[in-house]
């Protein structure tokens with residue numbers, strides 16, 4: 001069995017947890033710029049139709065009493081680490097999908113045991129962290145995730161093994177992994193609107209609609225998903241970016257933005273005891289053209305000044321020449337969390353050179 005957990009309205013719930021004045025009120029977590037979008041809406045705000053990714057201006061039109069709170073990623077990481085520590089109690093393997101969402105492998109446990117584990121996690125997250133978290137329990141990743149979505153907020157749904165297809169059948173086809181809005185429209189034009197209809201596709205129609213992937217889609221629609229829970233992949237990069245209030249053309253202003261982005265990335269590397277040796281910048285022009293440049297350091301670093309110098313070299317290499325910049329980002333990749341491994345790489349380098 002597999003459990004999928006997802007904290008309810010994470011950013012908004014954290015804000016409400018930390019500030020009693022925000023509790024029970026329509027709240028959007030969003031940045032302060034003119035172009036800000038809603039990152040997360042509290043359930044109170046969702047009743048007015050406020051949704052994630054909606055421009056803040058539109059959200060305020062829908063809900064005139066909407067409160068707005070800035071995101072606080074340091075806080076999210078702290079609480080996320082505490083929640084993941086709870087997942088690990090009694091689970092066989094934890095695969096994080098984001099700060100507030102994870103799959104947990106439950107080995108050979110039967111349904112009642114898996115449900116007992118998941119209820120235990122939900123109770124502990126509520127009691128120890130003060131957040132509500134929803135859970136889905138099923139035989140595979142996809143049905144477990146769909147179940148936890150259905151369980152929101154603050155609920156648990158368990159799908160009995162053998163009942164996956166029956167559970168999924170009435171749901172809209174678009175809820176199946178891999179079926180985006182475009183495919184959904186294409187399917188609807190053929191009268192296929194539910195997961196159940198996908199589960200019953202003939203070989204021929206499955207091939208016609210999805211090519212060689214057709215049988216896999218049909219298997220998924222029938223609730224078969226034997227992908228394993230993978231223990232956390234290591235962090236591959238740490239980045240920070242900023243969309244400017246107004247497009248920037250001035251080199252000195254860009255350099256100053258680059259300095260604060262580099263400092264932010266360095267702070268997060270230090271917090272997580274990570275270092276990286278690939279430094280890159282991302283530049284989005286007002287024309288929405290994206291330019292990326294990167295450079296390789298000899299030694300992995302978490303030092304803000306070194307990151308800034310390397311990022312500045314990348315920025316200069318981009319040859320902006322006064323072009324209007326809408327967004328700037330700094331990224332550190334080729335991450336290592338093991339200083340010894342770094343040393344051993346160097347010594348083998350040295351040996352090869354000899």
Ligand SMILES: [Mg+2]
Nearest residue numbers: 006007009100
């Ligand atoms: Mg969530």
